[in-house]
Amino acid sequence: MSGNRIAKLSLQLMTIIEERSVNNLSAIPKEEYLYKCTSACAGCSSSLCLRYVLKAAGPDSVLVVPACCTSVIQGMYPGTAMNVPVYNIAFAAAAACASGMSDAFATLGRETNVIVYAGDGGTVDIGIQALSGAFERGTNFLYICYDNEAYGNTGMQRSGSTPLGARTTTTPGGKPTAKKDLDRIVEAHNPPYMATACSAYPLDLYKKVKKALSIEGPKFIHILAPCPPGWRYPTEKTVEMGKLAVKTAQWILYEREFGKLTINGPSKAAMKKPAPLEDYIKSQGRFKNLSPEIFDLMRQQVEQNIQRLSREEAGVC
């Protein structure tokens, strides 16, 4: 056996061992980089996600946070719950700020992780030009969008990410247009790594952040983050709601490494046999009084997404 082949096999073995170890709890570091306790709402999935993002990133990281729930929940001056440096910046400037930061660290010869942790409003609507610019420049950073499908901290106004039919304070009759497909916009920039995640699968998220930070260049992770007050469901259902979104294939977990798509475990099963979409819709107050026509449109959208992604994974486009 040639040395090259042995090296390749041992690399494969290492990846398998690593994947196994991440799937059990003991592999996750015990350190918390969020002091008790942020002022996030009870049952907030964004702070659950942030816990695992910071566990994966470790202490040598800087968070860039544009206006979003995370800039509100840090605590009151002169204290903060965040145990890593956080740079709070204007809505439209997060990715641009991270670009400068990343370049400065590179010049200093430091390998600090620059992570943008932005909400859906600051990504899909207001911050999209900075995001696009940073991806085009090939900045070495990780952009994480936690998506609760509305402007949460200002009182649930509709955002570009709000799904069809959802009621928010500015769309009391249900949003007439569909959710903007951010992942396809980011995909068009051909980043070396992009992934979707869900707060109900924190170990999967941990693994994805770890992998993203090991790759040079602009990386993107889009997290679905169910929001109890905004989606109008009881606080204890946060994790259940995330799992439902994945099981109904409303939200599909995948990774795209250097253009190659991999559908992740929980979504693979869900795409073959999705749970009824009614389960997801009925359990949320924001979809109350949804008309059957809108519901059909939503189901068609889910089917289209499943078909598009499974065709891409099979190599037929």
Added chain:
Amino acid sequence: MRERLALSRPKEASSGKTGSWRTFRPVVDKEACNACGLCAQYCPDAAIDEELNIDLDYCKGCGICANECPKQAIAMVREER
């Protein structure tokens, strides 16, 4: 040296003791618990430690732990104040 920048420093309870927000308190039945650790994994505020003790100073009472417990070992009991 005097600080010229308005910096926030990391500290505990920067938002106060959030345990006062709670209307339902998680009560663990240690007999039924099999120490799987899912409650600690899913707690958004890391209020459950490695020994699976719940820090009631900070627990906001969201009830995710009780909802996700595979053994139904956690009950949410109304707070008496």
